[in-house]
Amino acid sequence: GESLEVLNEAFDIAKAKFRHVFWVPGNHELYSSKTSKEEEMHLKGEAKYMACIATAKKHGVLTPEDDYMTWVYEDEDGLQVAAVICPVFTLYDYSFRPPEVTREGCLDWAMEQGIRATDETLLHPDPYASRDEWCARLVSQSETKLQRAAESGFPLVIINHWPLREDTVFIPKVPRFSLWCGTKKTENWHKRFHAKVVVTGHLHVRRTDWIEGVRFEEVSLGYPRQWQEAKDEGHNVNTLLREILPGPATPQRGQEPTTTWRGRGRGWSLSHGVESNTPLSPTART
Numbered sequence: 001g002e003s004l005e006v007l008n009e010a011f012d013i014a015k016a017k018f019r020h021v022f023w024v025p026g027n028h029e030l031y032s033s034k035t036s037k038e039e040e041m042h043l044k045g046e047a048k049y050m051a052c053i054a055t056a057k058k059h060g061v062l063t064p065e066d067d068y069m070t071w072v073y074e075d076e077d078g079l080q081v082a083a084v085i086c087p088v089f090t091l092y093d094y095s096f097r098p099p100e101v102t103r104e105g106c107l108d109w110a111m112e113q114g115i116r117a118t119d120e121t122l123l124h125p126d127p128y129a130s131r132d133e134w135c136a137r138l139v140s141q142s143e144t145k146l147q148r149a150a151e152s153g154f155p156l157v158i159i160n161h162w163p164l165r166e167d168t169v170f171i172p173k174v175p176r177f178s179l180w181c182g183t184k185k186t187e188n189w190h191k192r193f194h195a196k197v198v199v200t201g202h203l204h205v206r207r208t209d210w211i212e213g214v215r216f217e218e219v220s221l222g223y224p225r226q227w228q229e230a231k232d233e234g235h236n237v238n239t240l241l242r243e244i245l246p247g248p249a250t251p252q253r254g255q256e257p258t259t260t261w262r263g264r265g266r267g268w269s270l271s272h273g274v275e276s277n278t279p280l281s282p283t284a285r286t
Contacts, residue, residue: 001028001029002028002029002031002033002036002122003033003036003037003040004037004040004051004052004055005037007029007052007055007056008055008058008059011023011055011056011058011059011061012059014061015059015060015061020062020069021059021060021061021062022061022062022063022085022087022159023052023056023061023062023063023087024063024064024087024088024089024159024160024161025049025052025064025089025161026161026162026201026202027117027119027123027161027180027202029048029049029052030045030048030049030052030123031048031118031119031122031123032044032045032048032122032123032124033122044124044126045123045124045125045126045127045128045134046126046127046128046134047126048124049089053065062085062087063087064087064088064089064142066087068084068085068086068087068145068149069084069085070082070083070084070085070152070154071083071084071085071157071245073245073246074246075246076246076249081246082154083154083155083156083157083196083197083245084149084152084154084155084156084157085157085159086145086146086149086156086157086158086159086193087159087160088142088145088146088158088159088160089138089142089160089161090135090138090139090142090160090162090164090182090183090185090186091131091134091135091138091162091183092131092135092162092179092180092181092182092183093131093132093135093136093183093185094106094107094131094132094179094180095182095183095184095185096166096169096178096179096181096182096183096184097109097176097178097179103132106179107120107179109176110176110177110179112176113174113175113176115174115176115177117177117179117180119131119180135183135185136185139183139185139186143189146158146189146193147193149193150192150193150194155194155195155196156193156194156195156196157195157196157197157198157199157244157245158189158190158193158195158197158198158199159199159200160186160198160199160200161200161201161202162181162182162183162200162202163181163182163200163202163203163218164182164186164187164189164190164198164200164216165182165186165187165190165211165216166178166181166182166184166187167211168200168207168209168211168216168218169181169182169203170203170205170207171203171205181202181203182202190211190212190214190216191212191214195214196214196215196245197214197215197216197217197244197245197247198214198215198216198217199217199219199242199244200216200217200218200219200220201218201219201220202220203218203220204220204221204222204223204226205218205220205261206218206219206220206221206230206240206261206262207259207260207261207262208242208259208260208262209259209260210250210251210256210257211256213250213253213256215247215248215250217242217244219241219242221240230262235262239262240262
């Protein structure tokens with residue numbers, strides 16, 4: 001949802017069903033829209049984010065601004081073990097792009113294929129000069145907090161809306177949308193901070209990857225149209241939802257399975273599942 005009203009409704013539903021609820025912001029929650037209620041219209045950038053945080057706190061929902069929770073669970077052998085649940089907020093800095101594409105020229109590069117994220121209009125970086133600058137600040141803050149968590153000796157479950165690694169971004173219908181999909185600053189977080197699982201969303205392309213002994217789960221459910229596409233492929237909610245802990249046993253190095261896809265949808269894309277024979281709109285919205 002793009003309004004605090006919708007976020008309140010989502011938290012009400014989630015808290016009624018789950019003992020613990022974790023929330024990380026995505027791009028939509030950070031939008032500043034002229035269609036918002038009057039008291040919300042002036043909120044931009046960090047102010048909109050902090051308003052979302054205040055909403056979460058009213059419901060007892062844990063966010064990137066809270067202390068991380070240590071989660072005790074039984075592993076596959078029935079032993080009591082623990083992991084630290086780490087919701088983070090990183091945004092993006094347009095660095096998911098080919099090396100020959102410059103930061104200055106990357107938006108023009110995307111527009112060559114008719115791609116421009118709605119973020120460019122509705123996701124403001126205030127009070128920072130740019131989204132890049134805000135992203136750098138967020139990454140630095142997250143790294144400090146993750147380092148402290150890693151020093152606990154427990155493995156981490158890192159949760160972020162945006163993918164941590166560029167090689168897990170596969171959106172063949174809108175490949176140049178990668179600009180708005182993360183930052184290369186987080187590429188080694190899974191090893192640097194001893195993650196057990198990395199959980200992300202944003203792409204609407206559900207998949208499981210094993211990288212250097214760490215499980216990466218893309219868990220976004222996408223838009224209603226994409227739910228139907230997944231259903232048409234024979235999937236139901238049980239195949240789309242993922243058990244994070246304890247989850248499957250970690251495979252031996254060199255024996256990791258290939259990427260597991262779950263309900264990719266005919267569009268395989270962020271922008272409402274655009275079909276290959278459908279011209280892209282001037283603004284790919286996600």
